[in-house]
Amino acid sequence: MDNNPQFIDDARVFVNPAFGCDSACSFCYLDSLGFTRLEPSTKSGEDIKKSLLANPQFIPGKTGTIISLSPDTESFAERIVPITLDYIRSLSKLQNPMQIATKRQLDKTLANQIIGSLAYPDQLTVFVSSSSITYHHVFEKQTAAPTKRFETFSACRSAGLPVCLFIKPVIPNITIIDVEKYVTVINEYSVPYCCIGEFYADSRMLLRLNVILKSLGKPEIEDHVGKYTSPFSDKLYQIKDLNSDNDLTESFLQVENYIRGKTSTRLHRTSTCVVSDVLHISSVGKKWINYPHLCVKCQDCEGMSRALPASSLKIIKPVS
Numbered sequence: 001m002d003n004n005p006q007f008i009d010d011a012r013v014f015v016n017p018a019f020g021c022d023s024a025c026s027f028c029y030l031d032s033l034g035f036t037r038l039e040p041s042t043k044s045g046e047d048i049k050k051s052l053l054a055n056p057q058f059i060p061g062k063t064g065t066i067i068s069l070s071p072d073t074e075s076f077a078e079r080i081v082p083i084t085l086d087y088i089r090s091l092s093k094l095q096n097p098m099q100i101a102t103k104r105q106l107d108k109t110l111a112n113q114i115i116g117s118l119a120y121p122d123q124l125t126v127f128v129s130s131s132s133i134t135y136h137h138v139f140e141k142q143t144a145a146p147t148k149r150f151e152t153f154s155a156c157r158s159a160g161l162p163v164c165l166f167i168k169p170v171i172p173n174i175t176i177i178d179v180e181k182y183v184t185v186i187n188e189y190s191v192p193y194c195c196i197g198e199f200y201a202d203s204r205m206l207l208r209l210n211v212i213l214k215s216l217g218k219p220e221i222e223d224h225v226g227k228y229t230s231p232f233s234d235k236l237y238q239i240k241d242l243n244s245d246n247d248l249t250e251s252f253l254q255v256e257n258y259i260r261g262k263t264s265t266r267l268h269r270t271s272t273c274v275v276s277d278v279l280h281i282s283s284v285g286k287k288w289i290n291y292p293h294l295c296v297k298c299q300d301c302e303g304m305s306r307a308l309p310a311s312s313l314k315i316i317k318p319v320s
């Protein structure tokens, strides 16, 4: 398989040290993209670095393109770890902000290896993903058990890596069950950032999820098409509430409001804004302009952007 960096919105580039995943999450979109098994990339980190530098869309440097590592794989699956570290080592030299998400446990040794590979300590933010604690064995079958996975917060924090609890996707009637447990995790580990993400799906994924929801005696999800704003695939759409024009669903807002009221973590609605917040740089995707419903006004992005040339303020029209 070709492994070419994929540019999104002129602000972010997707880079994969492997394709496919063996975590078997029921809300996974990878089969919609054609990735059915976990396969390491045949390209090295240096190969990818050269491709990025040769691409005119790529803006190098700390305020340049965000490098999203592994959107189409689980980069910390055991046999992928060496190549993931190789990618981090090579790409960190570009100085760009990087982000990576996982449903595995990172121990202290691995966290120290990562930080030792970076150009500066907060260059890479680690997102620890979870959509359900109670039903983890149902919805995230072959991932690390939540109690083990959340130990990643300690490992990253003691190594000095920025780390974020990534509650994505919010599964209607499921994620809400665990809000008190998420609050406990955030407070127990002093998790500095929490990003909550809406649910994107296609009809095949919905069918699969609804079979599970029915077996658990939970209401099925209506196939109500929202915006096609997911950067992952033009086949995926945001699941919207019926009879509502709100950009954010009630399920999402319930989880967000609960966590806001009981923790002092910095809450976000999109991972790139977490990275901007960590690095104190203007939102690389210009979220406050292009996706205002995702902006939580964590900082003065507009003011910071005034220091940039006007030509760099590109307005992106969401696909609807």
Ligand code: SF4
Pocket (backbone or CB within 6 Å): 273, 274, 276, 277, 282, 283, 286, 287, 288, 294, 295, 296, 297, 298, 299, 300, 301
């Ligand atoms: S102010 Fe808004 S756009 Fe800027 S980083 Fe914070 S959430 Fe994102």
